[in-house]
Amino acid sequence: MSIASDNNLLWVPPDIGDLLTVSVNGQADxxxxxxxLVINGxxxxxxxxxxxDYTYFELLDHYGIDxxxxxxxxxxxMALLMR
Known part of the structure; x- marks a missing residue:
């Protein structure tokens, strides 16, 4: 499932940049x-x-995100929101 289709609900964040935010659990080193912090910045x-684009995509890849x-x-x- 993707973030766009979980439970057939659309989530609209207060800031569209929140869609690109990543988080870690409390046990993370x-x-x-x-x-x-680097990825979110x-x-x-x-x-x-x-x-x-190249710099951003390389950074994501460096931290193990496709x-x-x-x-x-x-x-x-975003496409679902605009329909």
Missing amino acids: DSTAQGM AASQWLAGTID PLRFVGEVEEH
Whole structure:
């Protein structure tokens, strides 16, 4: 299931950038938590146009997130919102 179709409900965050936010659980080590901060900061920069697609996607990949799948789910969610 993707974030866009879970339970046939659409979730609209207060800030569209929240769709690109990642989180870690409370048991995560310091390096994992730091990675979360880096990824979330990069998402804001990417949406603002201060970093390019290549840089953002490389960063996601570096931290073990499939960039095409991750961003694709956000795009799918946005397409459903616009229908």
